[in-house]
Every structure is written in C-alpha cells, then in structure tokens.
Amino acid sequence: MTLCPFATHRLLPESTTQPHITPRIAILHSAAGRGSLYGWFKDNSSLESHFWVSDEGLIEQYMDTNRRADANRNANAYAVSIETESSPQATERWTPAQAAAITRLLDWLCREHPDIERQQCDRPDGSGIGWHTMWGSPSPWTPVAKSCPGPARIPQARDEIIPAVIAAGSPSEPKEWSDMATEAEVKAAVKAGVKEALAEEAKNKTKGSLGYMLRGISRAVLDPVEPKEGSKPNAFQQLREQGRQIKSAIGNKG
Numbered sequence: 001m002t003l004c005p006f007a008t009h010r011l012l013p014e015s016t017t018q019p020h021i022t023p024r025i026a027i028l029h030s031a032a033g034r035g036s037l038y039g040w041f042k043d044n045s046s047l048e049s050h051f052w053v054s055d056e057g058l059i060e061q062y063m064d065t066n067r068r069a070d071a072n073r074n075a076n077a078y079a080v081s082i083e084t085e086s087s088p089q090a091t092e093r094w095t096p097a098q099a100a101a102i103t104r105l106l107d108w109l110c111r112e113h114p115d116i117e118r119q120q121c122d123r124p125d126g127s128g129i130g131w132h133t134m135w136g137s138p139s140p141w142t143p144v145a146k147s148c149p150g151p152a153r154i155p156q157a158r159d160e161i162i163p164a165v166i167a168a169g170s171p172s173e174p175k176e177w178s179d180m181a182t183e184a185e186v187k188a189a190v191k192a193g194v195k196e197a198l199a200e201e202a203k204n205k206t207k208g209s210l211g212y213m214l215r216g217i218s219r220a221v222l223d224p225v226e227p228k229e230g231s232k233p234n235a236f237q238q239l240r241e242q243g244r245q246i247k248s249a250i251g252n253k254g
Contacts (some may be wrong), residue, residue: 004051010060012038012041018068019068023114027075030090030151037062048063049069051081052084058139075124088175106162116128120158131148134157
C-alpha cells in the first residue's frame with residue numbers, strides 16, 4: 001500500500017478492493033464545495049478520489065495510490081486524482097497554503113511513482129500533471145460539461161504549480177570551487193600558496209624554485225577559463241590580471 005507520509009489517512013473501503021494501477025498521470029480537481037469529502041465518498045457516491053486538499057493545506061488520502069479511483073473517466077486506469085476544497089462555483093484561485101500543499105503532494109507523487117513525468121501532461125493517455133478539463137468537457141477525462149478545477153485555477157496550475165513541481169525535480173549542477181569561492185577566499189588560497197613557495201625557496205636556496213612553484217600555482221589558480229561574454233567573472237577570473245602580473249614578475253626574476 002502506498003500512502004503519502006504527510007497526509008491524513010482516511011482510507012475508503014475501496015482502497016483494498018479496487019484494481020491495482022501503475023500511475024503515470026496526476027489530475028487536479030475542484031470539489032465545488034466545502035469540507036472533507038470522506039463522508040461523501042463513503043456514503044453517497046460510487047466515485048472516489050485519491051486525495052483531497054483543504055483551503056488550509058490539509059491533505060486527506062482516501063485511496064492507496066496503487067489502486068484505481070474512479071474520478072477520471074478513461075484515465076482511471078493510470079491516474080491519481082486530487083480533489084481540492086473550493087466554493088460551489090470554484091471561481092477562485094487555490095489559497096497559498098492550498099497551492100503549497102498541492103505542489104508538495106505532486107512532488108511526492110513524482111518521486112514515489114516515477115512514471116508520472118514532471119511535465120504538463122502531453123496527451124490524455126500520456127504522462128505528467130494535468131487538470132480535469134484539460135482536454136475539454138466532455139473529454140476522455142470527464143463525461144460531462146464543466147470547468148473543473150475552475151477558470152482561475154487552470155492558469156494557476158499551468159503557470160505556477162506545474163513549473164514549481166518541475167523545478168523541484170531539477171538536479172542542481174555541480175560547481176567548481178572556483179565558481180563558488182569569494183574573492184577573499186581566492187586571495188587567501190593564493191597567499192597560502194605563495195607563502196609555501198617562499199618557505200621552500202628559503203629552505204632550498206635554489207634559484208628558480210619559487211618561479212617553478214608559482215607557475216604551478218598559476219596553472220591551478222590564476223589561469224581560469226575566460227568568463228562568458230556578458231557574464232560576471234568569478235573570483236578567480238577577477239584576479240586573472242593580477243595573477244598575470246605576478247607571473248610576469250616571477251618569470252623575469254627567474
């Protein structure tokens with residue numbers, strides 16, 4: 001059984017009797033009403049959704065996400081359905097707390113069910129995140145005319161929530177130390193290297209050893225890749241000209 005760890009679990013009897021599914025789509029709905037849907041689904045409806053999200057951001061889970069919930073017509077065999085609290089007309093945006101909870105839930109679903117792509121759903125039987133009337137109404141996802149999840153929530157899903165879920169799954173690119181170091185850190189590194197080179201020079205009293213070591217430091221520290229046009233140089237690149245002057249002076253001395 002697959003349960004969201006930060007949801008309140010109020011499992012319907014169907015959560016153990018409905019057929020198993022492998023989710024690849026998450027579909028957003030509006031409930032067109034206030035309050036939990038648990039009692040309605042349990043006692044008054046032959047349909048059910050996997051989740052419900054309140055205005056305050058409370059998440060209730062009614063179905064195992066690997067079991068079918070009958071809220072999405074033809075997509076029931078591969079979709080996770082998320083109902084959300086709304087006014088009866090469902091003309092308002094999701095509240096900030098509600099939108100944050102939806103985003104968190106969708107991020108968890110994409111991690112828990114890798115077949116749900118972090119993208120706006122590409123077709124009715126494809127993969128990704130969508131909303132109930134995404135393909136019209138009636139459509140493969142709804143048998144009746146409606147505007148679910150509502151005129152303000154559809155652009156909110158498209159322009160804010162889905163991009164946030166996509167961004168949450170984007171791996172951060174590893175950076176070189178030179179890209180993250182401050183100018184002060186680079187100066188400290190150069191200073192330490194020069195100090196070591198001077199100590200070695202004094203110890204060995206060998207002409208040229210200072211130049212040799214500083215040339216090594218120069219290759220590692222003072223010769224970074226040139227910054228891209230229009231971009232701000234990193235700390236190494238800011239010291240490049242200073243480094244060239246040091247190298248030139250040392251070369252002349254050697």
